Amino acid sequence: MxxxxxxxxxxxxxxxxxxxxxxxxxxxxxxxxxxxxxxxxxxxxxxxxxxxxxxxxxxxxxxSFYEMFKREPVGRYLVNVCTSIACMLGGGDELLEHCEKSLGLTPGATTADGLFTLNEVECIAACTEAPCLQVNYRYFHRITNEEVDALFADLRAGGRSGEIPPHGTLTRVRQQVDPQRWDGRGGEGLPEERS
Amino acid sequence: MAVTDAPKLITARFDQEDAHTLAGYESSGGYTALRKALGSAPDAVLAEVKAANIQGRGGAGFPAGTKWGFLPPDVSPRYLVVNGDESEPGTYKDRLLLERDPHQLIEGVLIASYAIAANQAFIYIRGEMPFAHERVAAALNEAYAAGYIGRDIMGSGWSLDVVLHWGAGAYIVGEETALIESLEGNRGMPRLKPPFFPAVKGLYMQPTIVNNVETLSNVPWIVNNGGAAFAALGTDESAGTRIFALSGHVRRPGVYEVEMGKTTFRDLIEAPVYGGGIRNGRGLKAFIPGGASAPWFYEEHLDLPLSKATVDKAGSMLGSGAVVVMDETTCPVRAALRVVRFFAHESCGKCTPCREGTNWLEKIMHRIEEGTGRADDLDLLLDVSDNLSPGIAWPPRQTTICPLGPSAVSPVASSIRRFRDDYVAHIDQGRCTHD
Incomplete structure (x- = not known):
């Protein structure tokens, strides 16, 4: 660590x-x-x-400027429920309420077993798919209360690991550039940085 | 006005299962535009994009070809930066373009970089979209391996390196100078323009073009079919097609590519192939025509065409192509509060009027909605709004470096002007009258 x-x-x-x-x-x-x-x-x-x-x-x-960086430990699964305007009109508040009950959490809190952190978040760019949430930034569109309960149950049982990596892992595909293919001229001619 | 049979320029591969792979992209005409562009001079490519008269699809609607032409000649290095930080409430299009057709964007990036003589490009993707990162990273890896990106591309002697970069959660980074700051590793706070116009002093203080994902995704089609063919779609003033995300109280919320200028808001909201009308047979209360920053529209605006000039003139904007529909049962105070809350949360804190003003607006709106509003709160809301955006006019004047602060005024001023009685009822009755 x-x-x-x-x-x-x-x-x-x-x-x-x-x-x-x-x-x-x-x-x-x-x-x-x-x-x-x-x-x-x-x-x-x-x-x-x-x-x-x-x-x-x-x-x-x-x-400290960027919201995704957590400077203290959070749950293994970060559950972000969107309640921005489009989701509010499409049932986002009700979805958040259900998640609160299902996890026994208020937004911002983490379960005692360290598994889930619940957050109320602003627009996640899925406005036509309300209500929606993300778990570790993986999208769940037009999700029903029953699907939410099933999702949390699966995660508690250690399932869906292929679909949802632990918090912190974003992309699982990294850019690979063969040095032969990169000309490396991007910074050429750039003035020295003032220190 | 009508639903037109204009071709799908940028969403044509959305239903093609393997469109995100190089093989799938090439099988449907991919990278032919790059070959064509590399066979002509950079100036000829620039002229084609100018002829297309394509307006930027990120929000401000500035013509892309004109923007590219602002770069001072003979200053290098110069950079292309792709703005994939889609976060304006209501907006959902760039994520789909990144996830479903990443090579189309990459081909657009290649052609644009060639036209402006850049040798390095950066694709900045919002941090909260890891699936989009994965799709773009995989596509970049394939394109490098195939020789479409890198050293001496397709024997042209021209080289380009493309760097995939992720954000980490900040709406303000969608503003181009804030995006540049973020790409330099700093807090995402906007720079003052002038002097920091990106075309002159951008990334690392070098000439830089910042373009939206949707804008660049159109470039391969423009090069393949010619700028004139693009300009022939839509109207003289608003050319081509555009993706609109239609959300809220419609029967068929969705992402639709429609012809500009000829399609109206009514077509988009009511046509069976688009929104299919308001849910549950209800009436319309209001709609946001172009993302959270846009002043609201109403029944009388439904027959306006989706054209920049027309919507600007009517007092709002098409912005980022986000149409949010509210039915007659919607509480206008609650809806406006939700939009204001967003701006208060996302203010970067650099300019005092925005840092303080957006939070004041949220607090006052909140107490009105909660039933503890005061008699003079409407005047106070308008006074704070006037400090953020003198005159509360459209287009907005601003007391801040960037338009975020004045954007928070849009929902407040719109809802007070139209639904003052609802505000007064909230205050008089000490409760939300729509609960």
């Missing part, structure tokens, strides 16, 4: 090499830390600062 492990350090260097300037890799590396531990610890931010030649406070400054 905390600092990036050896495999992720190697991946971090690969990511940094994709950008003309190293600080651009900051958000991708914060995602990497969150993928490793499920949240972003202070130790991880210090390590990322070392990798990018930034101060820890610069890393925190960026990290």
């Amino acid at each position: 905390g600092r990036l492990n050896a495999g992720n350090v190697a991946l971090a260097h690969e990511i940094i090499g994709r950008y003309p300037r190293t600080k651009s890799a900051l958000i991708p590396l914060l995602h990497l830390a969150q993928e490793q531990d499920g949240w972003v610890s202070d130790e991880a931010m210090v390590h990322i600062a070392e990798l990018l030649d930034l101060t820890p406070s610069e890393v925190l400054g960026t990290c």
